[in-house]
Amino acid sequence: EPEVTQTPSHQVTQMGQEVILRCVPISNHLYFYWYRQILGQKVEFLVSFYNNEISEKSEIFDDQFSVERPDGSNFTLKIRSTKLEDSAMYFCASRAGLWTYEQYFGPGTRLTVT
């Protein structure tokens, strides 16, 4: 069964450093998302992406964040200068098409900023 994959599973970085989180959405899916979950809290929407453009972004997704689909398979989230409060689990999700609404989540990347 096709699934969303993410790398790395765990990333430790120092405050102020740049990190890139990688995702491979389900093949042939057209809509891509990043969510994050701070330990013990609910899942929060960061950004949605379609047709090589950001469709929507949340207040959390400020100028320090960017997303990119550099090729036909990868979808990346970059945090330019990490802060302690960026420590969280980051989930990538994808959905198939315009009239299918199910979003499938990847296993997540645990980001720890020290």
Place this chain on the structure above:
Amino acid sequence: QQPVQSPQAVILREGEDAVINCSSSKALYSVHWYRQKHGEAPVFLMILLKGGEQKGHEKISASFNEKKQQSSLYLTASQLSYSGTYFCGTRYNTDKLIFGTGTRLQVFP
């Protein structure tokens, strides 16, 4: 705009039933139910589109009351594998999912 889930936690013995509710103060387009086990990704269970339909998946089913803007997830004859945190993700007039705070379900033998 965040949906409200109730109860916050449920403790069951194997074979017992549970109902988890998800309410919104705004008109919903769809409700998405997920189960998340500790340290893992949310796993998609089912989606309810506006229209009051009910869906089922083995012993887990859900309904969507459009008038009340509420969805309920029904877990019948619970199994140990049902343990986890259940989130409802709500979709309004955009593509993003807004998640509730979750309901922690623990099933004991």
